[in-house]
Every structure is written in structure tokens, then in C-alpha cells.
Amino acid sequence: MRFPQLRDLGNAATDWIVYGVPFDGGTTFHPGARFGPRAIRDASQYLKAASMELEVDLSLTFSMADGGDSPVAPYACADNLEVVTTFAQGLGADSAAHLLALGGDHSISLTNIRVAWERAGRPAAGLAALIFDAHLDTVDTVWGESYGHASFLRRAIEDGCIDASRTAIVGIRGSLNTLDDLKYARDQNITLIPMSSFIDDFAAGERTVLQFRDRIGDAPVYFSCDVDAADPACAPGTGTPVCGGFSSAQLLGLIRRFAGAQVVGADVVEVCPARDLSQNTAMLAAQIAFEFLCVDAVGRRA
Numbered sequence: 001m002r003f004p005q006l007r008d009l010g011n012a013a014t015d016w017i018v019y020g021v022p023f024d025g026g027t028t029f030h031p032g033a034r035f036g037p038r039a040i041r042d043a044s045q046y047l048k049a050a051s052m053e054l055e056v057d058l059s060l061t062f063s064m065a066d067g068g069d070s071p072v073a074p075y076a077c078a079d080n081l082e083v084v085t086t087f088a089q090g091l092g093a094d095s096a097a098h099l100l101a102l103g104g105d106h107s108i109s110l111t112n113i114r115v116a117w118e119r120a121g122r123p124a125a126g127l128a129a130l131i132f133d134a135h136l137d138t139v140d141t142v143w144g145e146s147y148g149h150a151s152f153l154r155r156a157i158e159d160g161c162i163d164a165s166r167t168a169i170v171g172i173r174g175s176l177n178t179l180d181d182l183k184y185a186r187d188q189n190i191t192l193i194p195m196s197s198f199i200d201d202f203a204a205g206e207r208t209v210l211q212f213r214d215r216i217g218d219a220p221v222y223f224s225c226d227v228d229a230a231d232p233a234c235a236p237g238t239g240t241p242v243c244g245g246f247s248s249a250q251l252l253g254l255i256r257r258f259a260g261a262q263v264v265g266a267d268v269v270e271v272c273p274a275r276d277l278s279q280n281t282a283m284l285a286a287q288i289a290f291e292f293l294c295v296d297a298v299g300r301r302a
């Protein structure tokens with residue numbers, strides 16, 4: 001979106017800082033999401049600042065900057081969390097700036113959630129969360145790894161940064177690692193809005209989403225979008241694609257339904273450019289990031 005670079009602003013005060021996390025060491029299937037940030041930036045060049053649907057102009061509402069890419073620890077998920085957390089904590093002149101992370105695989109969300117929670121004043125209950133994903137990401141461990149891309153949500157809940165009872169996962173479908181993942185999500189009282197609830201009657205699924213929106217109200221909320229929430233026809237460039245997902249229009253429309261929400265941090269993850277020959281996935285990811293910012297801008301415009 002041709003934001004200025006944060007370093008050129010002398011690390012000035014900003015409302016939102018976008019930064020990349022070129023890490024895919026948490027991937028369980030096709031690797032390559034480490035190249036996601038540059039692909040999303042490239043695709044974002046055509047995005048302008050004003051939203052047709054939400055009638056808000058980001059350039060008039062926010063001061064925004066690109067914070068560059070975080071250093072990473074490519075061979076170690078737990079080490080990577082620490083490296084990225086330190087980088088993210090240092091972004092911006094003060095801790096008022098909200099952070100939007102571009103992945104990278106979904107493991108990187110844990111760092112951005114942690115820093116968003118800190119910047120929101122460490123609320124004891126944790127942040128509310130809206131997550132779009134084909135997968136639950138509530139796996140305890142995979143191949144002995146507790147910090148891979150299938151476990152970020154479970155770790156964020158354990159850390160107290162996310163309030164499971166005010167968390168929704170939208171678009172879940174297909175095969176699970178084990179039924180334990182589902183049991184954990186249900187036991188934690190996460191609001192599960194599976195793809196199946198939209199198939200026969202999209203409006204019925206959307207009503208469930210709106211009920212969740214009304215329940216979180218104006219509480220600080222974290223947004224995360226794994227691009228595999230979209231169908232592989234719209235977002236082929238991702239590491240763990242699952243058939244039967246949202247169209248781009250459906251996904252963007254659901255995000256816009258949260259217009260006015262108090263978004264305190266966000267990420268868009270799992271763009272794998274090597275499998276994205278059309279660049280459709282990177283384009284969609286850039287648009288999702290734009291919509292996240294517009295949703296927050298509507299609330300601050302007033």
C-alpha cells in the first residue's frame with residue numbers, strides 16, 4: 001500500500017504498523033510461507049486507502065507505517081517466538097501502535113498476539129479473538145513440537161493472552177489430526193463456526209458470526225486470518241489447502257461485518273508464493289489486511 005517505512009519516520013508515533021515475519025519452520029505440509037511478506041507487499045501496491053464498502057479512508061484516519069521484516073530463527077519454533085517478540089515489542093515510538101503481522105506460517109501469530117495483549121494493557125481475561133481458518137490450530141504437539149503452526153491458538157489460550165470464551169474460529173472444515181483437537185476447542189468454550197454452517201444457507205452461518213460480534217461488542221479484539229479459510233480455488237498459494245472453503249467475496253464480506261470493532265492487533269498468514277502462480281492468494285491476503293484496518297478505522301472515525 002506504499003506506506004512509508006517506519007525507519008524513515010524515525011520510529012515516529014503511529015496508529016498501525018505492518019511488519020513481516022518470514023518464518024515457516026512451523027509448517028507441517030508444503031513449506032514456503034517465509035516468502036509471504038514480500039508477496040503480500042507486492043500485491044498490496046494496487047490497494048488504495050479508501051474503502052468503497054465501509055466508507056472510510058485509512059490515510060485520513062490513521063498514521064501507518066511498514067516496520068520491515070522481523071529477524072527469525074529459521075530452525076527453531078520456540079526460539080523464533082522469542083526473536084520475533086523482541087522485534088515486535090520494539091516497533092513504534094511507544095507501545096500505542098497496533099501491530100499487523102504478515103506471515104509466515106500461523107505459528108507467528110502467537111508472538112503478535114502476545115505483544116498485542118501487552119500493548120492492550122495485559123487484560124487479565126485475555127483478548128477476544130476472531131480467527132478465520134480451515135483448521136482449529138488447537139493441537140497440543142505435532143512431532144514433539146509445541147509451537148508449530150497447528151498449536152498457536154492453544155498456546156495463546158494457555159498463556160492467558162486470548163480469552164477462549166470470547167474467541168470464534170470461522171471456516172473450519174475437513175480432516176482433523178485427532179478428535180482431541182475438537183474436544184479441546186469445545187472444552188475451552190471456543191465458538192466454532194464451521195464451514196458446514198454456511199453451505200446450505202449462507203445467511204444462517206452469517207447470523208452465527210453476527211451473534212459472536214454482538215457478544216464481544218467493543219471489547220479489544222485480535223483478528224487472525226489464515227488464508228486457507230478461503231477455498232483453494234481463490235487461495236491456492238498456501239501450505240495446507242482444504243477444499244470447500246469461502247469465496248474471496250464471502251470472506252471479505254464477513255470481515256466487513258465487524259466494522260467498528262476495536263481491533264488491537266491482527267495478522268494474515270500462510271501465503272505460500274511458490275504455490276501461488278496467479279498471485280491470487282497474495283492479492284487476497286493484502287485485501288484482508290486492508291479490511292482489518294478499515295474495520296478498526298470505522299470505530300475510530302466517530
Ligand SMILES: [Mn+2]
Pocket residue numbers: 106133134135137149226
Ligand atoms: Mn492456521
